[in-house]
Amino acid sequence: MVEDVIEKKTVKVIKVDVDKCIGCRACELVCSAFHAEPKYSSTNPAKARIRLIMDEFNDIYIPLYAGEYTDAECNGRNVYTIDGKTYDECTFCRASCPSRDFFKDPDSGLPLKCDMCLDDPPLEEPLCVQACRCDALTYEEVEQEEEKEESPDEMETGLQSLVKKHGTKKVMESLARISKEAD
Amino acid sequence: MRYAETGYNLEIDLTRKNIEKVATDPRDTELYLGGLGTSAKVLWDRVTPEIKPFSEENLLIFSAGLLCGTPAVGCNRTIVSTISPQTELMAYSMMGGFFAPELKYAGYDKVIIRGKSKKLVYLWIHNDKVEIRDASHLKGKGTVETAELIKKEINDPKAHVAAIGLAGENKVYYASVEQGRSSASRGGIGAVMGDKGLKAIVVRGKKDINIARPGEYIELCDEVLNYIKFREENPIQGVPPILAGLGSPQEMKIHDEKWHTENFTWGNARERRKDFWTEEVAAKWSESMDKVQTRLLSCYNCPMQCGASINVPGISTYMMKCYSKLTYTMAAFSDLDFGFKIVQRATEYGVDGFTTPQVMAFALELYEAGILTDKDMPGMPSDSEGRFYWLLDKIVNREGIGDILANGTYWAAKKIGNGAQAYAHNNIKKHEQLPLKLGMLHPLYFVMYCTGEKMNITQIEGNFPQSPFATQEDKEAFVKDWFQVPDDKFKQYLLDWEMRGEKSIPNYPTPQMTSEIVDWQERMHYIDDSLGMCAGLSSFPLKPPYHMHNYPKFISAATGMDMDEDKLTQAARRNRTLIRAFNIRRGMSRKDEKPPEDHWRKRFPELEKELLDTYYAFRGWNEDGVPTKEYLHELDMDYVSQDLEQRGLLK
Numbered sequence: 001m002v003e004d005v006i007e008k009k010t011v012k013v014i015k016v017d018v019d020k021c022i023g024c025r026a027c028e029l030v031c032s033a034f035h036a037e038p039k040y041s042s043t044n045p046a047k048a049r050i051r052l053i054m055d056e057f058n059d060i061y062i063p064l065y066a067g068e069y070t071d072a073e074c075n076g077r078n079v080y081t082i083d084g085k086t087y088d089e090c091t092f093c094r095a096s097c098p099s100r101d102f103f104k105d106p107d108s109g110l111p112l113k114c115d116m117c118l119d120d121p122p123l124e125e126p127l128c129v130q131a132c133r134c135d136a137l138t139y140e141e142v143e144q145e146e147e148k149e150e151s152p153d154e155m156e157t158g159l160q161s162l163v164k165k166h167g168t169k170k171v172m173e174s175l176a177r178i179s180k181e182a183d
Numbered sequence: 184m185r186y187a188e189t190g191y192n193l194e195i196d197l198t199r200k201n202i203e204k205v206a207t208d209p210r211d212t213e214l215y216l217g218g219l220g221t222s223a224k225v226l227w228d229r230v231t232p233e234i235k236p237f238s239e240e241n242l243l244i245f246s247a248g249l250l251c252g253t254p255a256v257g258c259n260r261t262i263v264s265t266i267s268p269q270t271e272l273m274a275y276s277m278m279g280g281f282f283a284p285e286l287k288y289a290g291y292d293k294v295i296i297r298g299k300s301k302k303l304v305y306l307w308i309h310n311d312k313v314e315i316r317d318a319s320h321l322k323g324k325g326t327v328e329t330a331e332l333i334k335k336e337i338n339d340p341k342a343h344v345a346a347i348g349l350a351g352e353n354k355v356y357y358a359s360v361e362q363g364r365s366s367a368s369r370g371g372i373g374a375v376m377g378d379k380g381l382k383a384i385v386v387r388g389k390k391d392i393n394i395a396r397p398g399e400y401i402e403l404c405d406e407v408l409n410y411i412k413f414r415e416e417n418p419i420q421g422v423p424p425i426l427a428g429l430g431s432p433q434e435m436k437i438h439d440e441k442w443h444t445e446n447f448t449w450g451n452a453r454e455r456r457k458d459f460w461t462e463e464v465a466a467k468w469s470e471s472m473d474k475v476q477t478r479l480l481s482c483y484n485c486p487m488q489c490g491a492s493i494n495v496p497g498i499s500t501y502m503m504k505c506y507s508k509l510t511y512t513m514a515a516f517s518d519l520d521f522g523f524k525i526v527q528r529a530t531e532y533g534v535d536g537f538t539t540p541q542v543m544a545f546a547l548e549l550y551e552a553g554i555l556t557d558k559d560m561p562g563m564p565s566d567s568e569g570r571f572y573w574l575l576d577k578i579v580n581r582e583g584i585g586d587i588l589a590n591g592t593y594w595a596a597k598k599i600g601n602g603a604q605a606y607a608h609n610n611i612k613k614h615e616q617l618p619l620k621l622g623m624l625h626p627l628y629f630v631m632y633c634t635g636e637k638m639n640i641t642q643i644e645g646n647f648p649q650s651p652f653a654t655q656e657d658k659e660a661f662v663k664d665w666f667q668v669p670d671d672k673f674k675q676y677l678l679d680w681e682m683r684g685e686k687s688i689p690n691y692p693t694p695q696m697t698s699e700i701v702d703w704q705e706r707m708h709y710i711d712d713s714l715g716m717c718a719g720l721s722s723f724p725l726k727p728p729y730h731m732h733n734y735p736k737f738i739s740a741a742t743g744m745d746m747d748e749d750k751l752t753q754a755a756r757r758n759r760t761l762i763r764a765f766n767i768r769r770g771m772s773r774k775d776e777k778p779p780e781d782h783w784r785k786r787f788p789e790l791e792k793e794l795l796d797t798y799y800a801f802r803g804w805n806e807d808g809v810p811t812k813e814y815l816h817e818l819d820m821d822y823v824s825q826d827l828e829q830r831g832l833l834k
């Protein structure tokens with residue numbers, strides 16, 4: 001049996017202070033630009049890995065980061081009431097999930113997940129934090145002891161979601177065809 | 184591939200319920216940039232002078248600017264243009280917020296609307312899916328209420344809605360189009376939208392906007408952000424707080440209203456209260472502000488926070504921007520508590536925050552003068568605030584006297600007669616102006632007021648200080664890092680400008696200098712309106728982050744077009760001239776180019792003539808204010824001179 005490995009790890013933390021948010025959506029814009037191919041060559045907030053949940057007349061401004069991909073929607077639903085207005089639980093959920101089009105690439109349908117602006121060389125601060133000029137988003141690095149856990153990379157997550165949607169066979173066929181065309 | 188722009192317009196015919204996506208000509212982008220410029224071209228080509236504001240053939244154009252949707256900070260303006268019912272000339276008004284970038288992400292640069300729908304409808308633009316939908320259930324609903332209802336109906340909280348309220352539906356000549364925290368208010372654009380039977384345009388987009396040279400572009404954007412930060416830390420010295428910073432202007436953040444309340448006039452733009460701002464007032468007004476503001480807000484991709492959500496107990500939340508906080512307050516000789524309350528109702532109705540309070544104060548003056556009587560005002564309350572609410576309701580519903588007042592002071596005075604015209608004293612080209620009454624004629628402002636095609640001084644003035652600095656040290660400190668000037672000579676003009684004596688107003692700046700300064704300020708505004716840039720970061724404040732030197736780089740990097748300062752100047756002048764020609768074709772002429780009669784107490788007819796003559800000549804216009812054939816040729820606009828010649832407007 002393999003022991004869990006305990007490792008010291010630097011954890012990147014983005015702190016969100018919703019009271020400071022001014023609703024400018026600069027975070028969405030810049031995130032989409034950073035992840036464009038080539039970098040900054042296009043913008044499209046629908047492709048951002050952060051999404052401002054904005055309900056202006058109830059003073060709700062919540063920047064939400066794209067979390068894990070989930071292949072099945074939740075069984076239950078909760079309802080939140082804030083200042084007398086009710087919100088579906090999904091409103092504040094971070095998952096890229098089959099039941100809605102949040103955090104999915106609008107062109108390919110592939111799930112999007114915040115990668116903390118992974119870059120080489122690494123950025124000093126994630127781009128959304130840099131774009132947020134009123135400190136609603138701030139960045140910190142903290143040391144933490146952690147159990148090592150393998151997490152699928154972005155491509156794998158994407159493939160998993162495709163497999164779930166279309167079945168292994170179809171995905172394999174498409175892959176074979178695409179790679180042939182590419183050759 | 185098209186860069187920065189989408190390369191498509193959406194053509195909507197409301198009579199035939201026809202929807203078309205039309206590719207645009209990239210050459211038009213080179214000549215007119217986009218936004219206001221390309222809209223003016225469409226209006227020139229398709230709206231001939233016979234077409235009236237409420238004709239089926241009148242177009243209503245919602246346009247994003249060339250750089251909207253790109254990472255350029257504060258570039259989020261929607262430019263709405265049509266024929267104004269009030270002036271019968273081209274109306275164009277800009278709104279901030281989120282609409283323009285969203286439209287670009289949906290894949291369109293403009294929505295061009297023609298025809299009329301018999302039933303009230305709204306337009307739902309969702310990428311390639313565009314629908315004309317029934318809006319009969321939204322009839323009479325407020326602008327904020329409408330937006331919320333539509334978002335629920337289409338089940339997309341991220342859609343953006345530009346809507347009219349009851350004022351637009353009833354074709355009030357100064358009805359606005361409201362969009363969240365912003366509005367396109369001037370010129371009665373909302374009335375044209377109402378006449379077309381269009382309650383709202385709703386947009387949601389999920390497509391890419393492409394940048395030609397991304398690395399270069401993002402660097403330019405970073406420079407702008409850094410300079411904004413620098414300017415926040417280094418406000419301009421020697422000017423009132425409202426002029427010291429950037430933004431459009433920062434009415435929600437700034438509590439010190441000495442400058443506005445003592446320099447601008449109260450009531451029907453007549454009374455100046457030079458000792459109004461006492462410590463007591465300051466304390467009370469600060470308290471009023473703090474009590475109702477729940478959050479400061481920005482437009483898309485901008486850190487400036489010029490807007491705020493306002494929560495007055497007992498009435499529903501709304502968002503306020505800029506100066507409307509003071510216009511109702513001052514017109515009614517009231518206080519901020521009243522101002523914050525009535526603006527909520529005015530926003531739901533969708534009316535212009537400049538013209539509306541002025542019309543109401545005008546009506547009350549007529550009443551006090553006995554020109555309007557109790558017969559005209561049945562049931563009007565006796566207190567000033569009550570009267571303002573009463574009048575607002577009458578106007579928006581076009582009930583009784585409200586039906587006449589709904590056309591603005593110029594048309595109302597004409598209709599009422601009996602000496603009423605003397606009370607409609609604050610108009611230029613039939614349009615209500617800022618409530619200002621000053622002493623000595625100011626050459627810059629004289630030219631801008633007379634010739635400004637935008638009818639609104641805040642959209643013409645800008646980068647050059649309004650008045651000279653008091654001391655030589657202040658002047659030198661100001662020009663030291665004034666790199667925004669298009670030419671160093673402007674620094675000298677400012678250094679030499681004195682409060683008193685030979686080199687003071689009205690004779691200095693000289694007519695030639697005046698023309699050059701006005702040209703610079705206008706150029707910046709016309710560029711902003713074509714790019715979709717907020718004036719608050721560019722043409723309006725002193726020392727802005729966008730200017731003649733970095734704009735060509737922005738445009739080149741974003742679009743891939745080859746742009747330099749000369750070409751950009753040429754494009755701005757082309758747009759300015761095209762709009763002038765459009766209005767000339769609709770009957771505007773030199774005789775219309777005058778400020779409100781009592782705007783300045785001291786007037787100088789000879790100097791004024793010289794100022795206009797010099798400016799016209801500098802502009803390439805003849806002495807009637809019509810662009811000359813040679814100048815039009817220089818600007819690649821022979822098609823304009825041909826048309827003007829055919830109509831006998833140019834010989």
Ligand code: SF4
Pocket residue numbers: 030031032034048049050065066113114115116117118126127128129
């Ligand atoms: S950290 Fe980077 S990837 Fe994550 S939301 Fe912010 S900008 Fe996007």
Ligand code: SF4
Pocket residue numbers: 020021022023024025026027028052063128131132133134136137
């Ligand atoms: S950039 Fe900051 S202030 Fe702007 S929407 Fe994002 S979190 Fe809010």
Ligand code: SF4
Pocket residue numbers: 257258259279280429430431480481482483485486487488489490717718719720
């Ligand atoms: S400066 Fe103010 S008005 Fe202009 S875009 Fe920014 S927040 Fe909006």
